[in-house]
Amino acid sequence: MSRQIIVSSTPQEARVAVMENARLIEIFIERARDKGLAGSIYKGRVNRVLPGMQAAFVDIGLTKAGYLHASDLSSMALPQNLDPRLGDADIEVEAQPATVENGDTAQAPAPPAAVPIEERLKKGQEILVQIAKEPIGSKGSRLTCNISLPGRHLVYLPLSQHLGISRRIVSEQERERLRQAVGPLAPGRGGIILRTACEGLSKREIQGDLRQLRKIWGRIQYKAKSAAAPALLHSDLDVILRTVRDLLSSDVTRVLIDNRRDYQRVVDFVETVMPNWRARVELYERSEPIFERYGIESQINKALERKVWLKSGGYITIDQTEALTAIDVNTGRFIGKTNLDDTILRTNLEAAPAVVDQLRLRNIGGLIVIDFIDMESAAHRKAVLEALTKALESDKALTTILGISDLGLVEMTRKRTRESLVRQLCEPCPACEGKGHVKAIATTSYELLRRIRREATLNGKPASITASVHPAVANFLRTDQPRALEDLAQELGVALELREDPALAPQKFELVANAKA
Secondary structure (H helix, E strand, C coil): CCEEEEEEECCCEEEEEEEECCEEEEEEEEECCECCCCCCEEEEEEEEEECCCCEEEEECCCCCCEEEEHHHCCHHHCHHHCCCCCCCCCCCCCCCCEECCCCCEECCCCCCCCCCHHHCCCCCCEEEEEEEECCCCCCCCEEECCCCEECCCEEEECCCCCEEECCCCCCHHHHHHHHHHHHHHCCCCCEEEECHHHCCCCHHHHHHHHHHHHHHHHHHHHHHHHCCCCEEEECCCCHHHHHHHHHCCCCEEEEEECCHHHHHHHHHHHHHHCHHHHHHEEECCCCCCHHHHCCHHHHHHHCCCCEEECCCCCEEEEEECCCEEEEEEECCCCCCCCCHHHHHHHHHHHHHHHHHHHHHHHCCCEEEEEECCCCCCHHHHHHHHHHHHHHHCCCCCCEEEEEECCCCEEEEEECCCCCCHHHHHCCCCCCCCCCCCCCCHHHHHHHHHHHHHHHHHHCCCCCEEEEEECHHHHHHHHHCCCCHHHHHHHHHCCEEEEEECCCCCCCCEEEEEECCC
16 A cells, blocks of 8 residues: 655644555654653663662653663663773673564563662662653653664664564565674674664665664763763654654655755755655645645544444444553444344454554554454454454554453553553543543532532521522523522522523532621
8 A cells, every 4th residue: 555654844843644545544743842752862860769669760850750660671771881882892681672663673582580670770870771651641751771773774772682673574585684784793782673674675775774873872872971860862863754764665655744944854864864765755835734635634633532433334432541441342323234243243343453543543552452242153253353463463563462252352452652642632621620521410500509508507607608600500400490599598598699600611610608797
């Protein structure tokens, strides 16, 4: 399938859309006031070591301290151990799985038996760390000491000795050719993961990328020796250049950019890193906003909705909570043409790829539970699971499926490295305070009557009480409970006045007690 990368940028934010046959499949958003931090390398200072959690909190100069687990700690990351040469020290260190944005991964050898973190880190100690996951919600950044520097063709692991190849390169002949291309350069000078973009490239092109990354590592080491912690030592590319670096491949027909300055930046970057793709970078000069012309704005808005309709008339609902994301599949308006089992199967088969599309577009990660419509047939359950697994092949994020239960439930995980689209673009509703529902008008009305009674009895009997309410509450009391206020006023011996205030939320009210003269 042909793809396009469409970029819309202003001084306030940059948005990068990945389109596949006019359909939005991924959206990356970066705001100037809230620039992405993943990949940034810091010289930090340990704030606290928690033996019970085998973790530490590290001050890297941000509002919240970063979280470092013992499994992400490398002895090579201590500044006093940094070698001023470009990673030439022949030292064996722990090698962890490395992941970059386009999904190229390689599993490193298992680390040796872990030494307790309290024996490796002390409060106040300086350490070199990299942000592996952006701050999400109330949590600080997830940190790692297993530094990785992504390039166009490979990922350089300066504190590892691991050599890996993207699992997306399936030809064993090509994999062996790539091993031969970088093998002589790897020993003692850091680990290497060859990305999918390496496939078919010459030895010279691959080695050139590696030389550039080693120069970057040398500059980081030099800064680390003189900088006072906490200090930023290195930032990854911004979202526009990062997306071009990671996603521009043979199936991308063009990169269309609506800002002349960013267009020139991308042209300069492409001419330096991947000159063969220069002709595919274009400047958009029409007056119509680029995201509106290509239908991207409307697709983003739909991606913020809870319900997603399927072509058959069925639908899925998506509910994100702090602990997990629940996805429910329903037949909706689809009634089928044969029997109920066939209708359920067809709806579930249609829903499986739609669910994956939404996970990618909304950037939903963590624990995910999919509630497919109940299927009596084991063969049908197997077919749906296979459809889901096949659809996930196009997802570059690391996913794990735990199978499908007799009730049609699928538990899965998806690697989360940044905020979901909903949390990026939305905030909790001020009316429902993020609960997703509000009190009924009747509930608010009866609560108002109870609060009037409380105000009149606990704080000394006032001469009168004025209640300001939303017009919907006032209308309910006057039509459904016409005598409620009159009876309460007579019972309490207090004059009651009801005022309408459209500025109040329907679930809010204000009481003012007026003392006796």
